[in-house]
Amino acid sequence: MSTPKSTPSKRDRTRRQLLDAAVKVFAAHGVEAGTIQEITAVAGVANGTFYNYFQTKEEIMEAAAVAVGVDYCKRIAASYAHIPDGAERMSIGGRRYMVMALEQPELARFMISVAGFSPVWAVQVEPFIRADLTLGIKQKRFHIASVPAAMDMITGTNYAAINSLLAGKAGKSHVAAVSASILRGLGMAPKDADEIARRPLPPMAGE
Incomplete structure (x- = not known):
């Protein structure tokens, strides 16, 4: 019998949303031009949420x-x-x-x-x-x-x-x-x- 896959937690899902958004922003605008505000907007989360997962733009x-x-x-x-x-x-x-x-x-x-x-x-x-x-x-x-x-x-x-x-x-x-x-x-x-x-x-x- 196969082991059922665990459902990602809300924290894991939000982190993944931020990572996916960062890829889109940096790929579209470049690393220098991309901003944390753009990342959170694309991810659909509040600006403050970013800092629960990453400290800086360089880290994400x-x-x-x-x-x-x-x-x-x-x-x-x-x-x-x-x-x-x-x-x-x-x-x-x-x-x-x-x-x-x-x-x-x-x-x-x-x-x-x-x-x-x-x-x-x-x-x-x-x-x-x-x-x-x-x-x-x-x-x-x-x-x-x-x-x-x-x-x-x-x-x-x-x-x-x-x-x-x-x-x-x-x-x-x-x-x-x-x-x-x-x-x-x-x-x-x-x-x-x-x-x-x-x-x-x-x-x-x-x-």
């Missing part, structure tokens, strides 16, 4: 970006659950974030503005990348000098690529090229890396 900004990042990573992971190859999983994850920069630039810009400085982001989002890296190493698809060095290469390259796409310095072909470059950097043969980076992305829930 970080919490909202991490919540979106974790949810997005879970959706990506679900989309490739049927794919056993760690190298292909790595390629899919990175390309998905780059595609977001092309298709949902406001949301991508909001997330990337937090990812670079947030220790919470590193703790909750980067394990998804590390899992694909570990699998690829175990399968002998990747040959690296060290896991920390590989993680720096993967995240740094992806963040730089997303910023290039957001700035209009690169186009759609950049997505596969960057993915192939990361796979090559992880020790894959150029031919294999290029082929994997060009494979179609599996659909995500909601698409």
Whole structure:
């Protein structure tokens, strides 16, 4: 017999309303321009309610970006659950974030503005990348000098690529090229890396 799911408490629901509202406000107006007053208005709560959950705009900004990042990573992971190859999983994850920069630039810009400085982001989002890296190493698809060095290469390259796409310095072909470059950097043969980076992305829930 399955355990029934517990109903979120009123406090949990209100916190989620504020996080969802923060994402909408920051994505639409930018982190600098978005205000606490706008967030509470979109959430449909009184201004004073905000401070029962968050102390500053920066605090909710970080919490909202991490919540979106974790949810997005879970959706990506679900989309490739049927794919056993760690190298292909790595390629899919990175390309998905780059595609977001092309298709949902406001949301991508909001997330990337937090990812670079947030220790919470590193703790909750980067394990998804590390899992694909570990699998690829175990399968002998990747040959690296060290896991920390590989993680720096993967995240740094992806963040730089997303910023290039957001700035209009690169186009759609950049997505596969960057993915192939990361796979090559992880020790894959150029031919294999290029082929994997060009494979179609599996659909995500909601698409």
